Amino acid sequence: MASFKDVVGHKDIIKYIHNAVEENKVSHAYILNGERGSGKKMLANLFATTLLCEKGGPDPCNVCHSCKQAESGNHPDIIRVNHEKPNTISVDDIRQQVNNDIQIKPYQGPYKIYIIAEADLMSVQAQNALLKTIEEPPEYAVIFLLTENAEVLLPTITSRCVMLKLRNIRDTLIRKYLMESLQIPDYKADMCTAFAQGNMGRAIMLANSEYFNEIREEAVQLLKYINEMDVSEIVKAIKKISTYKLEVNDYLDIIMIWYRDVLLYKATKEMDRVVFKDQLPYIQERARKSSYEGIELILESLEKAKQRLKANVNFELVMELLLLTIKEN
Incomplete structure (x- = not known):
């Protein structure tokens, strides 16, 4: 099971998440902005798992029933928003999966969490529909918007969310991970690291x-x-x-x-x-x-x-x- 210790880099974001959980200052909406393969999904999943963990620590315990449900992708209070059209998240997707669902209280945890991957694909109408929810969310609701292009989101959305920017990871950390964790030989690790340009997901993909x-x-x-x-x-x-x-x-x-x-x-x-x-x-x-x-x-x-x-x-x-x-x- 994954934990924050498994994340390479992004120490500032992890520190922020720990502080938000420990001090009970969790925002109702976050934007995780970073290029494909930068770790947005992993960080959002870990944040969600931590918020719902029965032990209530700054890290998920990975032992309790809630953590096991989150790990298997079957937690009833973690909703991953899907879209049928490949290049658009429509207003109907947001209304049906977020707006109409968010008024129902969490089934078992203290929070109800919505993860919207590729949030930059939301149409303007979809963003405006989501805006109404972000402006007046139920106290238990947390929304994660995962995007490669936060600048295409409406300013009214971005101004109401906490922005977490995923920055490039140092080459030395990527190279070390490839060689020690994936057993990649040094010459190939050098090539993958240089080519990945600070993106761990891309480095792993290239190595494999x-x-x-x-x-x-x-x-x-x-x-x-x-x-x-x-x-x-x-x-x-x-x-x-x-x-x-x-x-x-x-x-x-x-x-x-x-x-x-x-x-x-x-x-x-x-x-x-x-x-x-x-x-x-x-x-x-x-x-x-x-x-x-x-x-x-x-x-x-x-x-x-x-x-x-x-x-x-x-x-x-x-x-x-x-x-x-x-x-x-």
Whole structure:
């Protein structure tokens, strides 16, 4: 069973939760804001379990009936709001699962807790419906809004909630966790840590993904030989990349880490901080051939490519522009 001791990082949020529980100063609404894989769901579940724990401590005891129910996902006083439409939480979802239910008192615990994952998917009407509940909640109600984009929530919602921002976790903590808890070898832990960019969930996903190694290998082969490739070969490579469309940001991040390695080696000649240690001769060669301006241009082009793909610009066109920029610099 999970406890706050299992959470890597986020010490300030855990301290806040402990204080709120011990001093009986629990708010009626919280926003947990952080990127996917940052630990929002884990923290919300632990907070909810703690509030309903029969022992009443700052940590869940994981022994009582309530904790066991929470762990199995069957606690009657923890309601996880679902939505049928994939990209929208509708006003009906909020009315039926929150507003119409919240007036019914808790079945067995001191609190009745609502967890709304992907809260940024709430329509404006859904948010306005929820606002009425947040403005005048029953004293036993606690609502958790989990989101990657708190800024898209209505200001009237955010102003009435306690904002808990999940920040990036230090690389040393992520690397240590991967090596000690997941038994990941050091070279792979280095790669996953660098690629995760402070996100523990992403680091764990990458460490367990065979697919990630496949994508990484594809990117490395392209980067090693792009200067010798003609336009037809680049087009062929783009078509191969398009089979990874759902993971294209991962693909672009791998290229970005490669060029950060090139920039780092060019500036310092140090090998210790290079992520692609197994590709060092190619990193050194690229550092010799590319100018600082060229490398910066490539890194800027990678960011632009991400933004264009997010805006649904034609995939092949975006990738062709990017690869030609890489080839020219």
